[in-house]
Amino acid sequence: MKSKNKLLTIMLIILVSITLVGVVALLIVMQFNKPDESDNKPTIDEIIESSVDIPEITTNLAANKFIRISLKVQTDSKEAAEELTKRDFQVKNIVITELSEMTPEDLEGKDGKGMFESALKTKIGELMDDGEIQQVYITSYIIQ
Structure with missing residues (x-):
């Protein structure tokens, strides 16, 4: 057993x-x-197709300085880019509102610009019904 x-x-x-x-x-x-x-990873052609240019915006910063800035916003699809194009006035409002509370020092260096791009990505992403924001790029930038 x-x-x-x-x-x-x-x-x-x-x-x-x-x-x-x-x-x-x-x-x-x-x-x-x-x-x-x-x-x-998307190809460069796919990135361009799903991106929207935000034309140059001139606005004032918090420290009585002016900024001229242009952006390119990359979405995850062509449909999302079309939606973002229709929402251009809302995007411009977000950019102007964000910049109005910033000083030139806030935008200094890679970290400052990165934080600004990240904030825009989040705020613009909240607008979107279809698709999402992949990246925000600063394509031109000058403070006077």
């Missing part, structure tokens, strides 16, 4: 071990076969 229980225990341990090795092997194979996200 004891040898039957011992044999049954050994068989169960071997069966669980084989199952465990199989599951681990399956997970490893699935991990290596995962599609690489870098393959899904």
Whole structure:
């Protein structure tokens, strides 16, 4: 009786071990076969097609200085770009409102411009019904 229980225990341990090795092997194979996200990057033509130019805006900053700025807003699809084109007046309002509370020092350096672009991306993204904003680029910029 004891040898039957011992044999049954050994068989169960071997069966669980084989199952465990199989599951681990399956997970490893699935991990290596995962599609690489870098393959899904859009081409430059797709980026241009899904982007909208915001023409030059001249407005005042908080420190009695003026800024002239142009932007390009990249969306995730051509349809989103069409929607954004229709919302150009709202986008201009967001840009002017954001700039009116900033000083020239707020826009200094890579970090300042990056924070401004990030804030615009978030605020403009909140407007969108279809699609989303991928990136905001400053295409020209001068403070007087």
